[in-house]
Amino acid sequence: MKLRNTLAAAAALSIATLAAGAVFADTTLLNVSYDPTRELYKAVNEAFAKDWQAKTGEKVTIEQSHGGSGKQARAVIDGLQADVVTLALQGDIDQIAKTGKIKADWQKRLGNNSSPYTSTIVFLVRKGNPKSIKDWDDLTKDGVEVITPNPKTSGGARWNYLAAWAFADQKYGHDEDKDRHFIKKLYANVPVLDTGARGSTTTFAQRGIGDVLLAWENEAFLALDELGADKFDIVVPSLSIKAEPPVAVVDEVVDAKGTRKVAEAYLNFLYTPEAQKLIAHNYYRPSDPKAADPKDLARFPDVKLVSIDDPLFGGWAKAQPKHFADGGIFDQIYQPKSTN
Amino acid sequence: MAASYGLGFKRPSAIPGFGLALGFTLTYLSLIVLIPLSALVLKSATLGLAGFWEVVTGARTLAALRLSFLTSLFAATVNAVFGTIIAWALVRYRFPGRRLLDAFVDLPFALPTAVAGIALTALYAPNGWIGQWLAPLGIKVAYTPTGIAVALIFIGLPFVVRTVQPVLEEFDRELEEASATLGANRRQTVFRVMLPTLLPAILTGFALALARAVGEYGSVIFIAGNMPFISEIAPLLIIIRLEEFSYPQAAAIGTAMLMISFGILFFVHLVQAWQRRRFGHD
Numbered sequence: 001m002k003l004r005n006t007l008a009a010a011a012a013l014s015i016a017t018l019a020a021g022a023v024f025a026d027t028t029l030l031n032v033s034y035d036p037t038r039e040l041y042k043a044v045n046e047a048f049a050k051d052w053q054a055k056t057g058e059k060v061t062i063e064q065s066h067g068g069s070g071k072q073a074r075a076v077i078d079g080l081q082a083d084v085v086t087l088a089l090q091g092d093i094d095q096i097a098k099t100g101k102i103k104a105d106w107q108k109r110l111g112n113n114s115s116p117y118t119s120t121i122v123f124l125v126r127k128g129n130p131k132s133i134k135d136w137d138d139l140t141k142d143g144v145e146v147i148t149p150n151p152k153t154s155g156g157a158r159w160n161y162l163a164a165w166a167f168a169d170q171k172y173g174h175d176e177d178k179d180r181h182f183i184k185k186l187y188a189n190v191p192v193l194d195t196g197a198r199g200s201t202t203t204f205a206q207r208g209i210g211d212v213l214l215a216w217e218n219e220a221f222l223a224l225d226e227l228g229a230d231k232f233d234i235v236v237p238s239l240s241i242k243a244e245p246p247v248a249v250v251d252e253v254v255d256a257k258g259t260r261k262v263a264e265a266y267l268n269f270l271y272t273p274e275a276q277k278l279i280a281h282n283y284y285r286p287s288d289p290k291a292a293d294p295k296d297l298a299r300f301p302d303v304k305l306v307s308i309d310d311p312l313f314g315g316w317a318k319a320q321p322k323h324f325a326d327g328g329i330f331d332q333i334y335q336p337k338s339t340n
Numbered sequence: 341m342a343a344s345y346g347l348g349f350k351r352p353s354a355i356p357g358f359g360l361a362l363g364f365t366l367t368y369l370s371l372i373v374l375i376p377l378s379a380l381v382l383k384s385a386t387l388g389l390a391g392f393w394e395v396v397t398g399a400r401t402l403a404a405l406r407l408s409f410l411t412s413l414f415a416a417t418v419n420a421v422f423g424t425i426i427a428w429a430l431v432r433y434r435f436p437g438r439r440l441l442d443a444f445v446d447l448p449f450a451l452p453t454a455v456a457g458i459a460l461t462a463l464y465a466p467n468g469w470i471g472q473w474l475a476p477l478g479i480k481v482a483y484t485p486t487g488i489a490v491a492l493i494f495i496g497l498p499f500v501v502r503t504v505q506p507v508l509e510e511f512d513r514e515l516e517e518a519s520a521t522l523g524a525n526r527r528q529t530v531f532r533v534m535l536p537t538l539l540p541a542i543l544t545g546f547a548l549a550l551a552r553a554v555g556e557y558g559s560v561i562f563i564a565g566n567m568p569f570i571s572e573i574a575p576l577l578i579i580i581r582l583e584e585f586s587y588p589q590a591a592a593i594g595t596a597m598l599m600i601s602f603g604i605l606f607f608v609h610l611v612q613a614w615q616r617r618r619f620g621h622d
Contacts, residue, residue: 074582152580193566209466326584
């Protein structure tokens with residue numbers, strides 16, 4: 001009987017604690033994001049928590065979850081209680097929206113197609129650029145090894161692929177057969193297909209494999225900061241892709257948790273001058289450059305950027321199935337008996 | 341000789357609690373094993389038989405399955421041989437540092453597989469400690485199927501050692517002595533007296549190492565290179581299908597792996613049963 005009493009007491013106590021917790025708890029948001037945004041959101045979360053407390057007197061804690069963009073989207077679809085998603089690809093948020101967890105019009109709810117910042121793809125080469133890699137067509141030369149992750153498993157890698165495609169399309173005057181051939185030659189120079197962007201950075205930087213790494217602009221700058229500017233150089237190609245990583249509130253979760261107000265404020269905060277400044281400082285291109293520190297802006301090289309909404313791609317809804325679906329152009333590259 | 345009683349249901353066992361134990365076993369097995377597996381099969385069943393067949397017999401799927409099962413079989417075979425030798429050394433000889441070595445055997449169990457994969461890749465990459473000596477000889481380990489086999493040998497080793505070791509410890513030395521007094525030489529004793537007794541344990545270890553290797557993802561992914569048709573393992577192909585949000589296709593590949601694994605394990609059990617009958621062990 002003694003044990004039973006103890007258990008009952010413990011149960012009562014824990015229920016009481018939970019109830020009390022619910023009344024006095026600070027609001028907690030979960031931001032489910034993709035791989036390279038760790039440093040950015042750490043800075044933004046701190047600033048937002050301060051801002052929110054100053055405005056409303058409420059305390060808010062933001063928890064972070066990072067991983068490959070597609071994997072994160074699947075986790076949310078399968079029930080991860082994310083209040084907001086900040087992913088690498090519009091297509092990943094569209095997949096969540098298909099389940100009804102996010103309203104279909106999500107992309108119109110915030111400015112710039114719901115992308116508070118953009119980024120692009122650049123080359124990271126070994127110091128002094130021994131293979132003199134200047135532009136995308138240097139990547140298809142014999143004897144050049146290119147490191148890029150698998151577009152099937154990495155959102156960033158899809159931007160790499162599309163940037164190369166955009167270059168080829170311009171160079172060969174919109175001849176799709178030649179574009180395919182260019183992409184095939186490029187991927188023939190890829191010796192390892194890692195599953196994520198950080199994996200590729202490790203292969204290139206730590207294992208010493210490859211002559212050039214195709215990387216997010218912010219990852220390339222971070223690699224210089226962390227691994228040493230004396231080991232690598234950044235090369236900016238003549239043309240690259242305008243990567244627009246979008247953000248959205250997960251309607252089903254915030255309505256159930258009652259966190260809609262703070263979640264929306266959090267995403268709106270990303271567009272404020274304060275957050276835009278942090279964004280530029282963390283090597284992402286701000287949507288409102290006026291707010292950023294000119295010194296931070298000066299670090300971004302001028303490069304011609306092609307958007308996914310360019311007629312060449314026709315948006316993610318068209319580009320995704322054409323290039324990356326099962327049997328799509330990327331798969332055809334690796335077919336032993338390919339038609340091209 | 342319990343088996344000769346036939347169905348044990350009607351004859352009350354001397355040990356109480358049969359109903360309770362069986363009920364518990366069935367519930368537990370259903371919850372932990374059968375329900376998730378049925379969910380997997382059901383998901384792949386949404387494709388229909390023709391659709392399932394198309395996914396499973398696709399050239400890329402076949403290449404991935406072949407790679408996964410061949411490297412796993414190879415790794416399990418290597419482990420069966422060397423694991424038995426290690427178990428033999430640890431049981432039969434007394435030498436300084438034996439207990440420490442014994443503890444080392446379990447390390448592949450304890451290490452998170454991703455850590456193992458990263459460590460092995462660092463060692464075998466062309467600029468790694470081991471890789472730099474192999475590279476001039478033209479031997480590439482990391483980012484090739486050879487690297488996959490190395491990772492699978494690493495993670496599978498404890499299974500063989502830990503299943504063979506206790507059997508070897510219990511091995512009746514009098515049998516060896518009897519065999520010697522009957523005129524068998526040392527070789528004959530090992531191969532005709534000892535090995536048949538150890539074989540069921542070795543086979544169990546082999547089967548466990550194989551099953552583990554087939555499903556291994558974490559350590560392999562770092563060392564494999566992941567090139568389609570060359571070094572892309574079946575579990576990676578499942579992840580790729582999931583990334584495409586093609587759940588039924590992913591489940592179909594999973595189901596195919598399950599069926600092949602079940603077939604191999606079933607075969608191993610048949611060999612064990614045949615072996616038991618032949619040598620009269622029970």
